[in-house]
Amino acid sequence: MAPESPPPLRPIEFEILLTLAGGERHGYAILQETEERSQGTLRLETGTMYRALRRLVEAGLARPTERRQPDPQDDERRRYYAITAEGRRAAELEALRLSRLVAAARSARLLPLGT
Amino acid sequence: MAPESPPPLRPIEFEILLTLAGGERHGYAILQETEERSQGTLRLETGTMYRALRRLVEAGLARPTERRQPDPQDDERRRYYAITAEGRRAAELEALRLSRLVAAARSARLLPLGT
DNA sequence: GAAACCTATATGCGCGGCGCACGTAGGTTC
DNA sequence: GAACCTACGTGCGCCGCGCATATAGGTTTC
Numbered sequence: 001m002a003p004e005s006p007p008p009l010r011p012i013e014f015e016i017l018l019t020l021a022g023g024e025r026h027g028y029a030i031l032q033e034t035e036e037r038s039q040g041t042l043r044l045e046t047g048t049m050y051r052a053l054r055r056l057v058e059a060g061l062a063r064p065t066e067r068r069q070p071d072p073q074d075d076e077r078r079r080y081y082a083i084t085a086e087g088r089r090a091a092e093l094e095a096l097r098l099s100r101l102v103a104a105a106r107s108a109r110l111l112p113l114g115t
Numbered sequence: 116m117a118p119e120s121p122p123p124l125r126p127i128e129f130e131i132l133l134t135l136a137g138g139e140r141h142g143y144a145i146l147q148e149t150e151e152r153s154q155g156t157l158r159l160e161t162g163t164m165y166r167a168l169r170r171l172v173e174a175g176l177a178r179p180t181e182r183r184q185p186d187p188q189d190d191e192r193r194r195y196y197a198i199t200a201e202g203r204r205a206a207e208l209e210a211l212r213l214s215r216l217v218a219a220a221r222s223a224r225l226l227p228l229g230t
Numbered sequence: 231g232a233a234a235c236c237t238a239t240a241t242g243c244g245c246g247g248c249g250c251a252c253g254t255a256g257g258t259t260c
Numbered sequence: 261g262a263a264c265c266t267a268c269g270t271g272c273g274c275c276g277c278g279c280a281t282a283t284a285g286g287t288t289t290c
Contacts, residue, residue: 005155005156008156008157010276011126012276012277014216015216018216018219018220018223018225021220021223021224021225022223026238026239027238027239027240028237028238028239031238037219038212038215038216040120041120041123041208041212042123042212043278045277045278045279046238046239046240047240047241047242047277047278047279047280048276048277048278050239050240050241051240051241051276051277052276052277055276075237075238075285077237077238077239077284077285078237078238078239079238079239088225091220091225092225092226093156095217095220095221095225095226096226097153097156097157098213098216098217098220099217099220099226100153101129101130101133101153101213102210102213102214102217104133104152105133105136105206105210105213105214106210108133108136108137109136110133110136110203110206110207110210111207111210111211111214125247127247127248141267141268142267142268142269143266143267143268146267158249160248160249160250161267161268161269162248162249162250162251162269162270162271163247163248163249165268165269165270166247166248166269166270167247167248170247190256190266190267192255192256192266192267192268193266193267193268194267194268231290232289232290233288233289233290234287234288234289234290235286235287235288235289236285236286236287236288237284237285237286237287238283238284238285239282239283239284240281240282240283241280241281241282241283242279242280242281242282243278243279243280243281244277244278244279245276245277245278246275246276246277247274247275247276247277248273248274248275248276249272249273249274250271250272250273251270251271251272252269252270252271252272253268253269253270253271254267254268254269254270255266255267255268256265256266256267257264257265257266258263258264258265258266259262259263259264259265260261260262260263260264
């Protein structure tokens with residue numbers, strides 16, 4: 001009877017949470033920032049992203065924020081989201097898993113040892 | 116017209132190639148070694164693994180080996196597979212992508228900085 | 231000035247990967 | 261002999277994903 005580990009994050013869900021870990025973001029900003037970070041190695045489709053974002057909210061890993069600062073620059077259509085405490089824990093777990101995976105890849109000489 | 120980057124590896128495909136990077140393996144050994152490496156954070160279903168392995172062969176990233184060493188210890192049912200040069204390149208690319216992702220996670224303080 | 235593009239969010243649809251169950255089968259352990 | 265391990269594989273249903281499309285206001289380009 002293990003403490004019932006939560007279902008693992010899908011790659012796209014982790015990307016979104018990683019972006020949200022940097023602060024509140026709206027959907028379109030998540031799209032841009034994620035693709036920029038991956039430098040073309042990942043293209044995040046709008047349909048995929050908005051649905052994954054909704055899933056994260058339903059799972060309690062992200063939450064919509066009512067933040068509507070009186071900035072006239074701000075596009076009214078934007079809907080902002082923040083990572084939750086549970087979302088952060090899930091992302092930390094996944095990051096740890098990935099770091100071990102990368103270490104294993106380094107041991108297998110799939111990456112330069114010095115990196 | 117970018118040089119048409121290949122479709123990215125799925126997580127399970129990367130796990131399999133990572134195991135094969137350590138040398139020839141048969142299917143059941145891939146199952147055991149992968150689960151052992153992930154220490155319970157990933158459970159690789161038999162159906163999923165054998166099908167992913169077949170996909171990798173069809174994509175030219177892995178190949179069956181006719182290796183049948185005269186070891187009487189060896190279970191005759193085993194079917195061995197090896198990583199191909201193309202498979203290694205794909206795994207290296209994915210490992211690089213993941214290492215950058217982990218670095219980003221570290222910057223976002225999802226991982227202890229010292230690790 | 232309209233055609234093209236950017237920002238911003240969202241749905242429709244079809245394919246296929248995945249989880250789970252099951253099948254086969256010989257060997258070992260209790 | 262029942263249960264379990266090794267070893268390979270198929271069947272099936274769900275749903276996540278990629279791609280297309282919808283909506284709509286603002287800006288840039290020809």
